[in-house]
Amino acid sequence: MVSVTWTVASFSLSPLQVSSFLVQQMHMSQTAMRASHKDFETAVNQMKLLKKDPGNEMKLKLYALYKQATEGPCNMPKPGVLDLISKAKWDSWNALGSLPKETARQNYVELVSSLSSSESSSQGKPGADSKQPGYETLVVTSEDGITKIMLNRPTKKNAITTQMYQDIVLALEAAGKDDSTITVLTGNGDYYCSGNDLNNFTDIPPGGIEEQAKNNAILLRNFVGCFIDFPKPLVAAVNGPAVGISVTLLGLFDIVYASDRATFHTPFTHLGQSPEGCSSYTFPKIMGPAKAAEMLIFGKKLTAREACAQGLVTEVFPDSTFQKEVWTRLKAYSKLPPNAMRTSKQLIRNVEREKLHATNSEEISALQGRWRSEECTNAVMNFLSRKVKL
């Protein structure tokens, strides 16, 4: 896939953001020393050396300032509403109005300088997203007969990128074949997972939205299929709030342990989308049709205790002892005879394996329609431009 992104001073820009910050930028440096062309060039080169992605919002600000500094006020025709990326670029640049080139240059230089210094002062600090060799955004460890797959984008609430869907599939395939007896999925940081990374929708291939919907459908079918066919006991350790696909998939796990800080939210309608992860089948079966409808159609958010009362969660632990209690319990389970556990899991899954795959296909074909809809486009744009928070 060729991703449609903008590259400004080495960063690809794929965001949707109309920021009031840009307007503030107009006034920010009117009294500051003017940056020379040389300072500007140095800042452009400095951007190439930054190790950490500064985030979409910042990249968008830099894009607009760069264009203003090099070309002056926005002179392009306004793109159509469905051309998400071009529209976001246009909005950002246009918001700078008649900001003089020198001021834009100065603001760009100051912004890059603040990014460079915050990067050097935060190096090595805990809490930042870190990369493990092999996987971009997962930490996979195997110990005491347990393979742990930890989502590792804490600063983005462990939102699942396209790369991450693929990495999770690879990690599950490897875990299914390794020596461990149990596999656990969990999250790093305060969230378990905030669901699909909505920026995935801004990565538009040459074939446009149609091709994007087809690619997403293939990705999702394979991803959910891996959970349906996973051969060993699969446990979710839900360490914090869970959103979207990270909630729907829980119906395919064998055990779901949750911290009492966790919440369970499936805001599909708000996003102009429809349920996935086989939840249109598993949720009504687990909690009954009325409760399932309230979650899947109306986006009702459940607390951990409510989710437990409705059968989606196996057991809730106090957040302060969550890790200790869960891992003690799992270590004990991991010593049980592995083949007997696998056989029991297979017997349970075989009863409905075909039904689950059929549900996966049906949900994905409904979603393909949703992804092409204006409801979905507008909802994603709203989130990425921060007009609403779910």
Ligand SMILES: CCCCC/C=C/C(=O)SCCNC(=O)CCNC(=O)[C@H](O)C(C)(C)COP(=O)(O)OP(=O)(O)OC[C@H]1O[C@@H](n2cnc3c(N)ncnc32)[C@H](O)[C@@H]1OP(=O)(O)O
């Ligand atoms: C291709 C296959 C598709 C499969 C279909 C899947 C469907 C779903 O999963 S639908 C659910 C999608 N998820 C969401 O709609 C959640 C969106 N996120 C939020 O509403 C909020 O971020 C929050 C409630 C999860 C957390 O709010 P808050 O505590 O205020 O933290 P921030 O919003 O500041 O988040 C920090 C940082 O993380 C970014 N982020 C969080 N979640 C997502 C996400 N799902 N997609 C993209 N980005 C996300 C957020 O934008 C912030 O980034 P920066 O502003 O750059 O710091």
